[in-house]
Amino acid sequence: MQELQAEPLAWEEEIDDASLFDAVSGVGFDSHPVARAVQPIPGRLTGSGSGLRLNPVQNNSFRALNRAWDMGATVRHGDGEYIVTGLGGTAVDGLIQDYALQATRGPTEGVDLSRPDLGIYRPWNPSMDEGWTRWLLEEHGFSFSNLRTADVHAGDLRDRYDVIVLPSERPGSLMNGFEAGSVPPRYEGGLGQEGIRELDQFVRAGGTLVCMSASSDLCIDELHLPVSNATRGLARSEFFSSGSIFQVRVDTEHPVMAGMPQLGKIFFDRSPVFSMEEGFEGSVIAAYAKEGSPLLSGYLLGEEHLQGQAAAVDVHHGDGHVILLGFRPQWRGQPRGTFRVLFNAALFHGSVARNATGTEGFWER
Structure with missing residues (x-):
């Protein structure tokens, strides 16, 4: 178990990521x-x-x-x-x-950069992460549609959307949804193979699919991406961290990471950790240091499983992109320093996405 040696929260004294306090009066700032x-x-x-x-x-x-x-x-x-x-x-x-x-x-x-046709997948089995994602986008003026499972199954997603966001939910929940007979028929099931097929076609046709934390495992598996989750399958006695703040290196030249400092702070909540496999095309846009512990606050067991691995990836898939985020940029509306990662990803389409390249040499194993 990694323990902090510095004074509690001493890292907050750093000013390299001093996100300007720009919260105007409103919810959370007018009740007292x-x-x-x-x-x-x-x-x-x-x-x-x-x-x-x-x-x-x-x-x-x-x-x-x-x-x-x-x-x-x-x-x-x-x-x-x-x-x-x-x-x-x-x-x-x-x-x-x-x-x-x-x-x-x-x-x-x-x-x-045109205003994107943005869709947020909203499963019938309630997703807290989807709710917080939707709330944060609404609060910042984004225009988007809610995609129910039937909307995904209807197909022709690329004709209707530029960017689709999947909430942070485990693959089984997203794939299977409510069991048959447990709810009225219209609410049964999840994406299933039909939904995966439509999402795959959407990305290959030039769309951007944004995978929030846990949903990355679904897309890695079902879209057969040349990426693996380096901590998947490890016992809790080997690796565990939940509700902790980590430090990562950031490729600030990539549009999804625009506005981030070179050393960023992320909220990690049993999130995936990415390793690139043979055939990978794209960019690692945030990564853990090759040595030492990334822990800034919270707890971490098994730091060696993070060292040199990726925390966020832009995977080229056909003519489109899959953005894998191995952290919770909008967790319960609190980590203000990474809201911009979600917002940038929601705008990552068209010429911006086509012209995006990572910084040469940023990530090397």
């Missing part, structure tokens, strides 16, 4: 007079140029981005930022002040 009095630093716009450049280090950048789309703006992605054009000065000022943005004006060079 003391909490209500805590306000972010007023927004500020600097620089010159025709593009409003939104940095994903601020979670409210995504609120502003989605509101800009609502107002008919054009968006590009370049140098890890979202570049908004087509809004008047009053509209831009409103975004800056309403969302306490520290933003800049600058050049508009980048690849075009």
Whole structure:
């Protein structure tokens, strides 16, 4: 069992990942007079140029981005930022002040980014992770549809969606759902092989499938990805960690990790740990150090099973991408420093996805 040697939570004193406090008044900040009095630093716009450049280090950048789309703006992605054009000065000022943005004006060079047709798989057997994912996306202005099992089975997913998110649920739960006879017929079953076939065709046709933590095992197995879970099958006496905070190296050049620091903190909750197999094509976008313990807070048994392995992967599959996340970026709406990973993944499609490459030499076994 790895024990912390430093003072409790001493790592919080570091400022390399000082995600700006940009929470405007609302749920969680208006129920008590003391909490209500805590306000972010007023927004500020600097620089010159025709593009409003939104940095994903601020979670409210995504609120502003989605509101800009609502107002008919054009968006590009370049140098890890979202570049908004087509809004008047009053509209831009409103975004800056309403969302306490520290933003800049600058050049508009980048690849075009349309608002994605986003789907969240919502199984009939209730998924807490799906609920938190849906809530967080709603709170940040994302437009999306709920996909029930019948919607997946209906096929032609690529004609309807650019990005689909699977909640963090175990493969058996996602595949099988409610047993026959335990609920009315319309609620029985899960994705099954029919759903897997449709998801596979969706990705191969150019879609992006985002697998939140535990659902990664399902896609590794059923889509036959050249990736394995390095801790799968290990006894708890060999490896165990639940509800802990780990440190990982991050490829900040990859669009899904835009806004993250080079050393990021992630919430690990019995999550998968990825090892690349023969035939792998894609990018490792977050990885554990090859030596030492990644533990910052919580507990960890079997650190050697993490060393040198991947925490997040962009797997090329046909013409599309499968994003495997070996952590909980939105766990119960709390790890604000990794919300952006979910948000970036939800926007990872089209030219942004096609042009994405990992940093050469970032990950080597």
